[in-house]
Amino acid sequence: MKFLDQVKIYVQAGDGGNGCAAFRREAYIEFGGPDGGDGGRGGDVYVEAIEGLNTLIDYRYQQHHRAERGKNGMGxxxxxxxxxxxxxxxxxxxxxxxxxxxxxxxxxxxxxDRVLVAKGGNGGWGNLRFKTSTNQAPRRANPGEPGQEFTLWLRLKLIADAGLLGLPNAGKSTFLSRATAAKPKIADYPFTTLNPGLGIVDIGTSTRFVLADIPGLVEGAADGIGLGHRFLGHVERCKVLLHLIDCTQDDPAGAYTTIREELEAYGGELADKPEIVALSKVDVLPEELVDEQAAAVKAVCGQEPMRISSVAGEGVKEALYRIAKVLGQDTEGDIETAWSPE
Known part of the structure; x- marks a missing residue:
C-alpha cells in the first residue's frame, strides 16, 4: 500500500428537509386544519481515528464526502x-x-477520537407550526436549512516512541530491519527510503516500543532541497531520537551538524528532544579509524557516540536498551534472555 500523509478533502453536511404545507382532508370533518409535518435534519460529517490504518491513500481517490439530506415532511x-x-x-x-x-x-x-467537522442543516417547519388563533389555515412552510460545507486538509503524523534520523544512506532502514520485523527497502544508494516506516521493537515482557524510520535529510531540506523536511512532522510525536551517522564518510562531524541545523530550522521543539548519537557501519573501517571518527563527533555533540553495525548485529541491542531507558521502560532481566538480533 502506498504511503500518503497529506490530503485535501471536501466535506458537505446534509441539507435539512423541507417542511410540508398540507391540510387534513377527511370525510365528515369540515374544518380539518393544517397538518403538514416538519422536514428531517441533515446528517453531520465526522472525522474519526480508527485502528488498522497507517496511510491516507484512500482519500487521494475519494475526496468528496457528503452526509445524507433530511427527508421532507408530509401530510x-x-x-x-x-x-x-x-x-x-x-x-x-x-x-x-x-x-x-x-x-x-x-x-x-x-x-x-472523533470530531464534528460539518453540521447538518435543520429541517424546515411544516404549516402546522404556524397555526395561531388568528391564522388557523396557514399556507406557508419553511424550506430546510443548508448543511455546512468545508475544504479540509488531513495531515498524518505517525505515532512512534522513537525516531531514526540521519543523512541519506546512514543505515537507518538496515537498523530498523534488524531491530524489528519491518521489511523496508535497503540499497547502497541515497534516498532509498522515500516514505516513513514503522516497526515494533519487542525485547521483553516489559519492553516494547514503536520505532520510526524517517527518510534522509540533506543540507537545505528546510528550503525544499532533496525530499524536503516535510517528513520531520512524523518525528514530532517521538520521545527520543536515535541519530545515525555513517562512519565511512569523510566528515561525520559535519553530517551531525547538518541534521541538527535542519531540526532547528524546522522548529516544533525537535532540537530539544532527547538524542542518542551513534556511528553506523563500524564493521567497515579499522578500529583506529572508527576511534578517530568517534572523537570528531564527540567534539561537536558533547557525548560519546555509540558504535553500531546493523549488518553484523553489533551494538544494536545496546542502542535499543538505551532508547528503552530514555522512554522509562523497565528492562531489568530482559537483556540476555528476551531478544536476539537473528
Whole structure:
C-alpha cells in the first residue's frame, strides 16, 4: 500500500428537509386544519481515528464526502426522518486543518477520537407550526436549512516512541530491519527510503516500543532541497531520537551538524528532544579509524557516540536498551534472555 500523509478533502453536511404545507382532508370533518409535518435534519460529517490504518491513500481517490439530506415532511403530521451521518475514517495521529493549512481543528491521537467537522442543516417547519388563533389555515412552510460545507486538509503524523534520523544512506532502514520485523527497502544508494516506516521493537515482557524510520535529510531540506523536511512532522510525536551517522564518510562531524541545523530550522521543539548519537557501519573501517571518527563527533555533540553495525548485529541491542531507558521502560532481566538480533 502506498504511503500518503497529506490530503485535501471536501466535506458537505446534509441539507435539512423541507417542511410540508398540507391540510387534513377527511370525510365528515369540515374544518380539518393544517397538518403538514416538519422536514428531517441533515446528517453531520465526522472525522474519526480508527485502528488498522497507517496511510491516507484512500482519500487521494475519494475526496468528496457528503452526509445524507433530511427527508421532507408530509401530510398527516408526518415528519421527515433525519439524514444519516457521514464518518471519514482516518489513521491514529491524523490532524485536521482548515483550508488555510494553518488553523488546527483537531488532533486525533487515540483510537476512537472523533470530531464534528460539518453540521447538518435543520429541517424546515411544516404549516402546522404556524397555526395561531388568528391564522388557523396557514399556507406557508419553511424550506430546510443548508448543511455546512468545508475544504479540509488531513495531515498524518505517525505515532512512534522513537525516531531514526540521519543523512541519506546512514543505515537507518538496515537498523530498523534488524531491530524489528519491518521489511523496508535497503540499497547502497541515497534516498532509498522515500516514505516513513514503522516497526515494533519487542525485547521483553516489559519492553516494547514503536520505532520510526524517517527518510534522509540533506543540507537545505528546510528550503525544499532533496525530499524536503516535510517528513520531520512524523518525528514530532517521538520521545527520543536515535541519530545515525555513517562512519565511512569523510566528515561525520559535519553530517551531525547538518541534521541538527535542519531540526532547528524546522522548529516544533525537535532540537530539544532527547538524542542518542551513534556511528553506523563500524564493521567497515579499522578500529583506529572508527576511534578517530568517534572523537570528531564527540567534539561537536558533547557525548560519546555509540558504535553500531546493523549488518553484523553489533551494538544494536545496546542502542535499543538505551532508547528503552530514555522512554522509562523497565528492562531489568530482559537483556540476555528476551531478544536476539537473528
Amino acid at each position: 398527516k403530521q408526518r415528519h421527515g426522518r433525519g439524514g444519516e451521518d457521514k464518518t471519514v475514517k482516518v489513521p491514529v495521529g491524523t490532524q485536521v486543518y482548515e483550508e488555510d493549512q494553518e488553523t488546527l481543528i483537531a488532533d486525533l491521537t487515540e483510537v476512537g
